[in-house]
Amino acid sequence: MHDEKTIGITGASGALGKELTKLFREKGFKVIGFTHSKNNHEINNNSPNEWIEWQCGKEFLLREHLKKIDILILNHGIYDVSKKHSSYENSIEINALSKFKFLNLFESLAIKNNSLIAKEIWINTSEAEILPALNPSYEISKSLIGQLVSFKKNLLDKNTKKKLKIKKIILGPFKSELNPIGIMNPKFVSNKIYNFASLNIFLIIISPNPLSYILFPIKELYYFLYCKFLIISKFNN
Numbered sequence: 001m002h003d004e005k006t007i008g009i010t011g012a013s014g015a016l017g018k019e020l021t022k023l024f025r026e027k028g029f030k031v032i033g034f035t036h037s038k039n040n041h042e043i044n045n046n047s048p049n050e051w052i053e054w055q056c057g058k059e060f061l062l063r064e065h066l067k068k069i070d071i072l073i074l075n076h077g078i079y080d081v082s083k084k085h086s087s088y089e090n091s092i093e094i095n096a097l098s099k100f101k102f103l104n105l106f107e108s109l110a111i112k113n114n115s116l117i118a119k120e121i122w123i124n125t126s127e128a129e130i131l132p133a134l135n136p137s138y139e140i141s142k143s144l145i146g147q148l149v150s151f152k153k154n155l156l157d158k159n160t161k162k163k164l165k166i167k168k169i170i171l172g173p174f175k176s177e178l179n180p181i182g183i184m185n186p187k188f189v190s191n192k193i194y195n196f197a198s199l200n201i202f203l204i205i206i207s208p209n210p211l212s213y214i215l216f217p218i219k220e221l222y223y224f225l226y227c228k229f230l231i232i233s234k235f236n237n
Contacts, residue, residue, distance in 0.1 A: 011076035015176035154227035172207030
């Protein structure tokens with residue numbers, strides 16, 4: 001990663017977003033923070049260089065801002081503990097559909113990008129893709145975005161693959177306002193993300209659960225082979 005790149009981080013005002021921001025600022029990157037919060041956001045050495053307010057469902061309004069970004073980290077999300085039907089709708093909209101809209105929008109910008117350096121998008125899904133999180137609405141939304149990202153990555157055409165790199169981040173429980181009893185420290189997680197992201201790999205797993213390091217690679221291998229079958233079948237037809 002080059003120190004002149006611009007990083008965009010959604011959920012920048014959350015625990016992990018703050019640590020990622022600090023880390024990238026320390027490394028010399030410019031950081032643009034995306035937030036739902038209406039509160040005034042200070043600009044200092046530990047904050048994003050620039051704050052952008054946005055709303056789920058209106059991601060298309062961010063096109064001009066996203067044009068300036070080299071690496072986009074999708075880190076926003078909710079953990080709705082209510083038992084109302086709306087909790088499912090909110091979780092799916094924010095945790096899954098919003099991130100997929102960002103991904104599609106960023107892909108369209110990457111395709112038109114004339115730079116020889118590919119744009120990158122890192123999507124924070126969760127262990128809840130396939131492991132229990134004691135919250136059905138959260139699990140469903142994370143399973144959905146996980147599948148969408150895997151299909152998107154494996155079905156990219158050759159030209160788009162040269163223009164856009166997709167990375168999926170699988171995180172175990174870390175301490176935050178959403179999860180005050182999280183095991184991992186967000187600073188530790190942010191450093192691991194940064195170090196692993198420098199490698200030419202799609203799947204980044206950071207978890208105290210050894211099952212994650214077994215189950216997720218198997219799951220991704222299945223999607224890879226399935227998508228290869230789809231591509232071959234389409235070609236033959």
